[in-house]
Amino acid sequence: MNRRKFIKSAGYTVGGIAIASASSPLIFPDKNATFDPNNSFWANEFLLVNPSLKENIKVDIAIIGGGYTGLSSAYHLKKYNPNLNVIILEAKQVGHGASGRHGGMLLPQPPTESFEIYDTENPVLHQQTYELTVKNINKIKELVAQSGLDCDLKTDGYCHTIIEEEDIAYYKKYVETVNKLGMPLEFWNEDQTSEALGTEYYSASVYDPNGGSLHAVKFINILKKTAQDLGVIIYENSMVNEIVEGEKIDLLINNSFKVTASKIIIATNAYTSKLGYFKTRIIPVHAQTAVTKPLTDKQIEEMGWNSRLPFYDSRNYLMHLVLRDDNRIVIGGGDADYSFRSNLHYSGDLNKVLDMTKLELTRLYPSLKNIEFENIWNGLLCMTSDDVPRIGVKGKYNNIYFGLAYNGQGVNMSFMFGDVLASVINNKTHGWENTMYYNFDDGLNSYIPPEPFRWLGSSLLMKFYKRKDKKMIE
Ligand SMILES: Cc1cc2nc3c(=O)[nH]c(=O)nc-3n(C[C@H](O)[C@H](O)[C@H](O)COP(=O)(O)OP(=O)(O)OC[C@H]3O[C@@H](n4cnc5c(N)ncnc54)[C@H](O)[C@@H]3O)c2cc1C
Secondary structure, eight states, X not given: OOTTTSSTXXXXXXXXXXXXXXXXXXXXXXXXXXXXXXXXXXXXXXXXXXXOOOSOEEEXXXXXXXXXXXXXXXXXXXXXXXXXXXXXXXXXXXXXXXXXTSOOEEOOSXXXXXXXXXXXXXXXXXXXXXXXXXXXXXXXXXXXXXXTOOOOOBOSOEEEEEOOGGGHHHHHHHHHHHHHTXXXXXXXXXXXXXXXXXXXXXXXXXXXXXXXXXXXHHHHHHHHXXXXXXXXXXXXXXXXXXXXXXXXXXXXXXXXXXXXXXEEEEOXXXXXXXXXXSTTTOEEEEEEEEEEOOOOHHHHHHHTOTTOOOEEESSTTOEEEEEOTTSOEEEEESOOBOOGGGOOSOXXXXXXXXXXXXXXXXXXXXXXXXXXXXXXXXXXXXXXXXXXXXXXXXXXXXXXXXXXXXXXXXXXHHHHHXXXXXXXXXTOOOSGXXXXXXXXXXXXXXXXXXXXXXXXXXXXXXXHHHHHHHHXXX
């Protein structure tokens, strides 16, 4: 989904009404939050689950959440300082959340800067953040190579496809500007796009040679093994029910055991508000992805997706597609839902979403009209009203670190945020901590009001953008 246009200004839409009555963001956890199972295609590759925590312990750093943010934080912390005593507390199993359910695309650029120069007065910031995210992709490549394990990693680039002709001028100009800044993006016209992707549906595209795709859970497994090899202890089925702030922080686990930590990292992304944090900054959004059965050689030939490059389109509720080496297509997007009171449980109809997904796929590739799907699943995105992911440190004792809210573009960013947090904790330079996006808080501009205004605002905006998308594809 396109972060910029999605719930942008959901806060302002109804925030004005709500703001006077809004309570201060008290830490008020939902101690008994429950999560939907991970039924994704990737989940077939999960390793055995580690034992849960069964005693009270004291550690240097406790990381809450075992997705890419948490695992990457742990890995980098031990890499930069092997003496640190680091644990991960994961409510279910590592990769249970978005990191084990995503659409497989590995994307450079932070969501705020995705094909858009956020600070037009200072375009060099755009290039700098791009470079940091590209450097991060190279670190992922190195880590995967060193592990000797496979995660279907491809890094030969991806395309951002443009539906409407009237958007072409914007993207041409954008590519010209960023080329001058040294970014290697290419504008591809309609013919070049259809030659590469095999569909005549798009008016043009932008090719970025950095980026690609990977297998969600195989990458989780690499991170889990590498972190454990460095001495990180990962407790699975170990849910943090409560955080008690102080010079030393106490965490209540499974309503039974206590972890006392000098520092913690909140790496719970869309689940974070259930811990009582970021309630007026983030919103969990349900999004779906599906996978086809492996295509036959004949189907692949007829489709003509010659470059096999992954791509995502220019809609508000964007569609994203990856053609895997096993000839399955992973396709997602096109719709998303917010549930009242930030409900983490999906109550939509996956069969209906699958019908929509099939329609979208055959719109692009009419030859696939009889294509069969293997699976469809739901996951949670963590959105902000300003598109800015949150990273930094908070608390009276400056010992509560956080990295979250990737606005649907988090595979690369979450790994990078783990590195940034580990660097900051070890007084090491990463680069991201010097951008405007570290410890970012834009006050009222990024305020998301409480219920029922939150639900009302996001429902209205979602309807509005869905209607716009419908017009775009008609
Ligand atoms: C359907 C879908 C498709 C996507 N497609 C793409 C894509 O193609 N490319 C891309 O770049 N991004 C994509 N994303 C976004 C990307 O997957 C996420 O931004 C990223 O994985 C977030 O990683 P994370 O570690 O911060 O969070 P998560 O992976 O969600 O991890 C959070 C973890 O915290 C655990 N947890 C929660 N509460 C507690 C608690 N109280 N105690 C202990 N543990 C807890 C959860 O069980 C979970 O494992 C997609 C997301 C979804 C949902």
